[in-house]
Amino acid sequence: MHIMKTILNQVVEAEKAAKANIIKRREETAATRSLLNTAKLMDQSETLRRLKELETLEKVADKVNNITVFGGLEGLTKDSVKLMV
Numbered sequence: 001m002h003i004m005k006t007i008l009n010q011v012v013e014a015e016k017a018a019k020a021n022i023i024k025r026r027e028e029t030a031a032t033r034s035l036l037n038t039a040k041l042m043d044q045s046e047t048l049r050r051l052k053e054l055e056t057l058e059k060v061a062d063k064v065n066n067i068t069v070f071g072g073l074e075g076l077t078k079d080s081v082k083l084m085v
Helices: 004-046 046-061 074-076
Strands: none
Touching: 004 046
16 A cells, blocks of 8 residues: 555656646746847837847946946947946
């Protein structure tokens, strides 16, 4: 009887693992689809692409002690951001 219970528990665990794997794959697929949609939108919109660039710059700026901007605010808002290490 103990052997049957052990086997049944293994089957239940395998089913749970399989369901978890399916959920994980669906989430990965949804995330990839979302990235693709974002990339398409950014490809079609220079403004959206620029906003994403500035958002990334903001994240980088939070991690550094000093940042120097050449060209002033106009340079920052109109030119591509170039990072120099």
